Amino acid sequence: MALLKIKFSFQRRVRLAQGLWLLSWAVMFSGLLVFSMGVFLKTELLRRSEVMHTTDIHVVPNLLIVVGLASMGINLCAGRICQDTMDVARFARWKNHFIPFFTVSLLVTSMLLVAMVLSYALQPNLEESLKIGLKNGIRFYKDTDTPGRCFQKQTIDRLQLEFKCCGNNNFRDWFEVQWINSRYLDFSNPEIRDRVRSNVDGRYLMDAVPFSCCNPGSPRPCIQENIRDNSAHINYDYQSETLNLFSQGCHQALVSYYMGLLNNSGPAVLSVFMAQMSVLLSLRYLQTAMSGVKDQENMEVETIGYLLEKGVKETFEEMKENLKKILSLNGGQVADEAAEATEGDAKASAS
Structure with a gap:
């Protein structure tokens, strides 16, 4: 019916x-x-x-x-x-x-x-992929003269400016990596030399972030060095200067964008x-x-x-x-071809 x-x-x-x-x-x-x-x-x-x-x-x-x-x-x-x-x-x-x-x-x-x-x-996979990728991107930010990573700095800077974000989770991520290439460090300076030697991995770490983390909405010129040192700047309080840098991490910004x-x-x-x-x-x-x-x-x-x-x-x-009929026909055809091949081999051996 x-x-x-x-x-x-x-x-x-x-x-x-x-x-x-x-x-x-x-x-x-x-x-x-x-x-x-x-x-x-x-x-x-x-x-x-x-x-x-x-x-x-x-x-x-x-x-x-x-x-x-x-x-x-x-x-x-x-x-x-x-x-x-x-x-x-x-x-x-x-x-x-x-x-x-x-x-x-x-x-x-x-x-x-x-x-x-x-x-x-696949949204959880995307979130994890961005988390690891951004972490590596920040770590390789300084490698502007390394093949395959030459444009990593440009990518991260454009990303932070476009999405108004800083770091992977927040701007403190930059404190944990050396993001300045060693070729631009003056090792004749005792302060720089001591800071590198004092680090277990021989990295030059500092309380600073790239320029792309600076928030243009801040009422004062951007403070991107000695961020946690209140005495290094006039009328500055590290805890209350929320507009100085982008507070949102790039991981959250990108996840929100792609999830949308x-x-x-x-x-x-x-x-x-x-x-x-x-x-x-x-x-x-x-x-x-x-x-x-x-x-x-x-x-x-x-x-x-x-x-x-x-x-x-x-x-x-x-x-x-x-x-089932199609499969059985194909199976029978394969069996016939195998039998013909076997028969041909036998005749060739006999001759």
Whole structure:
């Protein structure tokens, strides 16, 4: 027994084809939106790849790009099918392509859900990746003459200025690393020499931060050296000068930014998924309704449209049997080829 049968008169089939044509074009532009979202997210991730430890999150924009392009192609085909509805001969040419078309379309549409789930599931990985990547970025900030790290300083400075942040968790992270290259230190200065020698790892540490940590909203010129020394500056209190430096850490700033992008993309992708499923369901009704039209002379005949020719259980069992037949045929073919190869080897040995 057919699943969810609906009777279609000629006028109803025409209205379905017209409405589906408009819907397919609207969803095609939604596919373009998904593609654009994927490109934008991919670009934003690549821009700051130097402060990311892993690239697991890139699977989300990659999926969005591929699915967005595939969705546009699917809806272009759906629009063409709707145009061919009024010509039985042209519509009949699609007969052998419907099953592959629906299979590919359902696979692509399901990938939208996968992308949405991954955009939420991979957020902890992104957070950890940023945490480790920023820590390494600050540690390698001084290596401007080391191949592969030459632009690390530029990346961190631009990042702190753009997101108005400082350090990984806060500006105190800079106190724990030597962020000035040794080539710019005057080792003839006894103070510098003593500070390096007093450190177990031989690093030059100080209570200072790069210029990019300075908050332009501060009412006084930025204090970026001797930050914890109140006596080193006039009218200065380390505890109360909250506007002197950016107080937010870059890890939190980047996490908030990327989480916002991923969280906003989720509902948008879900909306496109529902619209795409509407196109596929409507197209299935149009296909089955048109199957009852034999030629141009009986175009106005009433037909039946349905989603499945049989019930869900029967359809599933039939698909399982067909899959078993395909696998058994492939297995038999492989066995025959192996037997022929063995026979050929035996004949060669005998000769």
